[in-house]
Amino acid sequence: MNYCENCYHLTNQERCPYCHSAALREVHDDDYCFLITQSAIWCEAIKETLEQHHIVYECIQEMGSGLSLKVGPYLENYHFYVPYHQYAQAQELMKRFEDSQ
Structure with a gap:
């Protein structure tokens, strides 16, 4: 699961579908x-x-x-x-x- 540090959404995509940021990373528990x-x-x-x-x-x-x-x-x-x-x-x-x- 990818995590967007810009808008805090979770996604399975390579770009955030909400803010279109490409700066995604693997989500952490916290x-x-x-x-x-x-x-x-x-x-x-x-x-x-x-x-x-x-x-x-x-x-x-x-x-x-x-x-x-x-x-x-x-x-x-x-x-x-x-x-x-x-x-x-x-x-x-x-x-x-x-x-x-």
């Missing part, structure tokens, strides 16, 4: 990998789900706090990243989460 982008309305539920299953994560706002306050928090998206060694478990949780919506 690499944070992109999991999901979700709107503000679902952000806390996703955090809760990951925490209940003891999955470490990073949650990054797309716009940032200042712009989000200006345009409205419901237009904000959040990007979730998890360590590779927990990636498969987190993906399964997100699949179940999306199926329940």
